[in-house]
Amino acid sequence: MAAPAKAPGFAYAALRVFDISIGEMLWSRRTIFMLLVVGLPVFGALCFRAVLAIGGPTMVERMHVTGPAIFGLMIWAAFVRFSVPVLGVFYGTALIADEVEDKTITYLFTRPIPRGAVLVGKYLAYLACTLCVVLPSIVLVWLLVVPVGGSLGANFPDLVTDLALIAVGLAVYGAVFALIGCTLKRPLLFGLVFIFGWETIVLAIPGYLKRFSVAYYVQGLVPHAMPSDSAVSLLQGVMREIPSLPECFFWMTVIEVACLWLAVRAVSRKEYVLEQ
Amino acid sequence: MTKGTRFVLIGAVVVVMGALATGLVAFYNGSLVLGSSSQPGEFSYLPSTSTAVAYADVRAIMSSEFRKKLRQVLPTGTEQEKLKAEIGVDIEKDIDSVVAAMSGSDPEQGGVVLIRGRFNDQTIESAAVRHGAKAESYKGKKLLLMAEHHGEMGAIRDGGKPATPCLAFLERGLIALGDSASVKRAIDTGAGGESITKNADLMKLVNEIRGTGNAWAVGRMDSFTNHPLPGAVKDQLSAVQFMAASVKINGGVSGLVRAETRDDQSAEQLRDIVRGALAAGKLMSGKDARVDAMLNSFQLAGSGKTVSIAFTVPPEVFDILNGVAAFRGLK
Numbered sequence: 145m146a147a148p149a150k151a152p153g154f155a156y157a158a159l160r161v162f163d164i165s166i167g168e169m170l171w172s173r174r175t176i177f178m179l180l181v182v183g184l185p186v187f188g189a190l191c192f193r194a195v196l197a198i199g200g201p202t203m204v205e206r207m208h209v210t211g212p213a214i215f216g217l218m219i220w221a222a223f224v225r226f227s228v229p230v231l232g233v234f235y236g237t238a239l240i241a242d243e244v245e246d247k248t249i250t251y252l253f254t255r256p257i258p259r260g261a262v263l264v265g266k267y268l269a270y271l272a273c274t275l276c277v278v279l280p281s282i283v284l285v286w287l288l289v290v291p292v293g294g295s296l297g298a299n300f301p302d303l304v305t306d307l308a309l310i311a312v313g314l315a316v317y318g319a320v321f322a323l324i325g326c327t328l329k330r331p332l333l334f335g336l337v338f339i340f341g342w343e344t345i346v347l348a349i350p351g352y353l354k355r356f357s358v359a360y361y362v363q364g365l366v367p368h369a370m371p372s373d374s375a376v377s378l379l380q381g382v383m384r385e386i387p388s389l390p391e392c393f394f395w396m397t398v399i400e401v402a403c404l405w406l407a408v409r410a411v412s413r414k415e416y417v418l419e420q
Numbered sequence: 421m422t423k424g425t426r427f428v429l430i431g432a433v434v435v436v437m438g439a440l441a442t443g444l445v446a447f448y449n450g451s452l453v454l455g456s457s458s459q460p461g462e463f464s465y466l467p468s469t470s471t472a473v474a475y476a477d478v479r480a481i482m483s484s485e486f487r488k489k490l491r492q493v494l495p496t497g498t499e500q501e502k503l504k505a506e507i508g509v510d511i512e513k514d515i516d517s518v519v520a521a522m523s524g525s526d527p528e529q530g531g532v533v534l535i536r537g538r539f540n541d542q543t544i545e546s547a548a549v550r551h552g553a554k555a556e557s558y559k560g561k562k563l564l565l566m567a568e569h570h571g572e573m574g575a576i577r578d579g580g581k582p583a584t585p586c587l588a589f590l591e592r593g594l595i596a597l598g599d600s601a602s603v604k605r606a607i608d609t610g611a612g613g614e615s616i617t618k619n620a621d622l623m624k625l626v627n628e629i630r631g632t633g634n635a636w637a638v639g640r641m642d643s644f645t646n647h648p649l650p651g652a653v654k655d656q657l658s659a660v661q662f663m664a665a666s667v668k669i670n671g672g673v674s675g676l677v678r679a680e681t682r683d684d685q686s687a688e689q690l691r692d693i694v695r696g697a698l699a700a701g702k703l704m705s706g707k708d709a710r711v712d713a714m715l716n717s718f719q720l721a722g723s724g725k726t727v728s729i730a731f732t733v734p735p736e737v738f739d740i741l742n743g744v745a746a747f748r749g750l751k
Contacts, residue, residue: 167425212628213721213728276432283439295628297446302723304443307436366723 154264157257161265162272169273174238178231178274182281185222189288196292211292212299218285219306223278224366228313229343229359231274233335236321239266240411241331249416260408267322267404274314279307309365316358316396319403326410358399361392462519462534465590465606466616470521472639473616473626478515478537480634486669508543521616523602532598532606534590541589548587561607563588565600625664625680632676633666641679659686661725674717678728690727694720 152160169175192214240263243249252262283303290299324338325331339359346353347360354360364387387395466473481487504510515537522531545564549555553564566585583599590596590610596603609615617623625638641660662680667673681687701715717732 163421166429167422170425170428212723212726213719213730216721216723272429276429280432280435283436287439287442295446295624296443297448298624298628299723300443300447304440305724307440 151256154258154261157261158265158268160257161252161262162268163265165266165269166272169235169269174234175273175277177234178277181227181230182223182278185218186281186284186288188218188222189285192292193288211290212302214292215286215289215299216302218289219282220366223282223306223310224313224359224362227278228310228362229317229339231278232314232317233321233332233339235270235274236267236318237325237331237335239263239270239322239325241325244416253416259412263322263326263408263411264404267318267407270318270322271315274318275311278310278314282306282310305365309362312365312393312396313358313362316362316400316403319400319407320358323403323407323410326407326414355395358396361387361396361399364392365389462517462536462594463617464615465534465596465610466519466521466532467523467605467609468614468616468618469523470616470619470622471523472637473519473521473622474637475520475630475635476518477634478511478517481669482512482515484669486673507547508540509537514538523605532596532602534594534596534606536594538593539595544587544595553587558588558604559607559611561588561590563600563603621662625662625678629664629666629676629678633668633674635669636664636666638662638664659690673733674731676728676730678722678726681725681727684724687722687725687727691720691722694727694729 240249243252253259286299286303286306287296290296290303320338321331321335324334328334343357343359346357347363509515515535517536519534519536520531541562545555545562548564548566552567556563556565564587566587583601586596586598586600586603588596588603588607590607596606598606605613622638622640626636629636629638639662641663659681660679661682664678664680665675667675679687679690681690698715698718698720702712717730719730720728721730722728
């Protein structure tokens, strides 16, 4: 009688889950939503160049603005404040919740692989999926907008910083929402309350509470000046404390590792009761 | 992983890597300008040692709505008429552009102004000679050296020798004004010397700012810190490495002031100061909607070591000034 096949290790199992999940994630309806979210800034940049090409004004509300300034505003408004947390919440909370909702989690958990590897594999697929849609969108906006009154060379360091901080932001938000998705019953609702309620409020009030948000550390890395386009953002700008670069990286690493570890632990121990 | 998924992933990586490679090449090349890159011909006369350079598209400014409004406010000067009668130059119609550059911290010690337009060289020369100028030739260019003077501010060169004001005809339709040494240096530069276009630090800012308005100025600020300035101003200036400003004059005036600081922290401090000043301005503006609109037009931007403020002075503000001028009987 042949010896039973050895169960794959954690890393191999996670990579196998990643391989299967990336395709599922990329060709899902959620990706259409993601394309809309990150496609809007590109569309805006294209419109901006088209207006310039036909000799349109380079004034915004009678104010002359340069490409690098517009790019900085787009990074803040379209990516840091919106796309990154929203994609994090929609994808992160769905990593396990979708399998529970579709009642397919049983099939995954009956495989001879560690349960935690399923979550890690799916998390890596989320990261690859979002990065390969968001980062090209940023570089396209950069190539279209920055040459207007600016130079690509002078703004290259800012682009590298922006790409890095968006990648780190997606990773951290993904880990936080993966934990929420594994532990809470209505993860999407909690996620939306977290990003549009908790984070918005704590950043606008003085004190230490803002340290209990991801946005505080992500926004601390943004090289562009914070826009003051609304009363809340003006208040956030006034109350803004900028943590140092090592502090940002340290706390984001702590949040990411801790959330991912807790999520793996929760998935490994939790009994998922599927609703009939 | 399916073929389609692999295709999307590779495509995304190629797009990002392509943009990064473009940016990297541009970064090490100084500047990869996608768009108009033509520089004013006058740049070939400005030495690479220039610490500040300014440009004004006089023709565009003179024909702007702003100029018309300003003319309603300001009393008409007779100096302009006198100048036209004396040298045959109508400032409003005959001058196209002005470029100025200085090499030190004092414009009277190493400054040159290049004026492009339509001039009658003979009329200018005879008028200058009538006022005691001496004609001289330097590397094939005609110089008109004025009588030596100490200038209004007592401009005396380091060696104790007073500066000699000079006018030179560099090429048809281009004259240079400045002290004789600076004008000769401009001629040397035009004859093959190292021009300002080789000054990478300054040109980087010039290329970024010159497309944003019809008048602009860029300068190194550290050359100004030797001046006797108030301590607080000196402290702030010491953090600023380069300063650039541009204005677009049309119906109203919109502008952009940009500072490059020594480090990110100084830039953030400067942004905080500007934010504070804007907030104080808004508090003190009362309920005047027009002043409020003007203050709201101030937009702080910038990244890293860059701090920039864009602003707009709407045409209505000039209507207010016009009303004030009429009230005071200035018109």
